[in-house]
Amino acid sequence: MKKKKKKKKEEEEEEEEEEEEEEEEEKKKKKRRRRGRRRRRRRRRRRRRRRRRRRRRGGGGGGGGGGGGGGGGGGGGGEEEEEEEEEEEEEEEEEEEEEEEEEGREEEEEEEGGGGGGGGGGGGGGGRRKEKKKKKKKKKKKEEEKKKKEEEKKKKKNTVTEK
Known part of the structure; x- marks a missing residue:
């Protein structure tokens, strides 16, 4: 058993x-x-x-x-x-x-x-290319602003001489 x-x-x-x-x-x-x-x-x-x-x-x-x-x-x-x-x-x-x-x-x-x-x-x-593009854009903007300022100066001079 x-x-x-x-x-x-x-x-x-x-x-x-x-x-x-x-x-x-x-x-x-x-x-x-x-x-x-x-x-x-x-x-x-x-x-x-x-x-x-x-x-x-x-x-x-x-x-x-x-x-x-x-x-x-x-x-x-x-x-x-x-x-x-x-x-x-x-x-x-x-x-x-x-x-x-x-x-x-x-x-x-x-x-x-x-x-x-x-x-x-x-x-x-984005990588390097994107950065380059950004730099270029910034440069362009700065140049444009410079040109605008110069043009304004010339205009002022012209108005003064006309008077």
Whole structure:
């Protein structure tokens, strides 16, 4: 009798252990599946973001800029855009989990960013080209102001001599 009881107990314990192992394996499978889903979602998000950025920038890979596309690249050198994209990809990998809210915000930005040169668009830091453009604009403005001042001075002198 005692031997039979012992055998039964041992068998029950073995069965319980097997069941626990099976449950653990199932949990692992679920985790793997979830991980796969997350990865796919992340990839999709990254692709969407890249497309949006390209649209905003206007310019494709190297050389020619697209029509009025948006800030940053538009017509910028190819290498510069690639570098920017690499940096942005690294940032995205660090952020990993992002809510759909941010996606919504980015869509709004895309709508604002279209018109002409810069508005809203441009994505990340913009890079060297953007900085150069800004400097040129500033220089031009200063020169124009100088010219205006000189013209005003001349006008004043002329009016004085006429009197």
